[in-house]
Amino acid sequence: MTQVTAKDPGHETGSKSAHEAAFQSMRSAYLLLSERFEKELAEAGLPDLGFYGVLLALSEAPEPSRPRDLLCKVNVTKSGLTRLVDRIEKAGLVERTYCPSDRRGTFLVITEEGRETLARMQPVRERVFTEGFIDLVDEEDAETVARVMESVSQGIYESLNTDGACDEA
Secondary structure (H helix, E strand, O other): OOOOOEOOOOOOOOOEOHHHHHHHHHHHHHHHHHHHHHHHHHHOOOOOHHHHHHHHHHHHOOOOEOHHHHOOOOOOOHHHHHHHHHHHHHOOOEEEEEEOOEEEEEEEEEOHHHHHHHHHHHHHHHHHHHHHHHOOOOHHHHHHHHHHHHHHHHHHHHHHOOOOOOOOO
16 A cells, blocks of 8 residues: 655646545545455345345334435435335345325335344444444544544535435535
C-alpha cells in the first residue's frame, strides 16, 4: 500500500491533497471491510451483505416500512433496491404488503425467518467490525471520524434531499 502525503495538488506529479487522500482511505477501508464481511458471510453459509443491510434497516424501522425509506439506510440505487428486495422476498425473509388507500404503494415487513437470519448474521458482523475497525482505531480517532463523516453526510443530504424521501441523514 502506498503512503499518501498531504501536499498541495500540482506541486508534484501524482501528489494528492489531504482531502483526496482522506476520501480514498475512507473508501478503501469501507470496501475492504465490506469485502471481508461478504467473505465471512459466505463462509458461514449466510446471505450476502445486501441482505444484511435491508434486514437490519427493517428490524430497526417501524413496521411496515416503505421501500424508499430503505434507500436512506442501505447502499444501493433505487433499481438495485427493487431487485435486492425481490431476492430477499423470494428467500422468505421479508413480505410485501400493499397500502389499502393506494394499491400502487407497497410496504415491507421483516418475517420471523428474516429476524432469525439477521440474528445469525450479527455475530459475523460484530467480529468483522471489531477486528477490522474497533481494534485498529482508538476512541478519540473514532469520535473524530464520526464527527467528520456526520458533517459530510449532513451537507450532502441537505443538498440532495429536496423531496423529503429521507427523514434523517
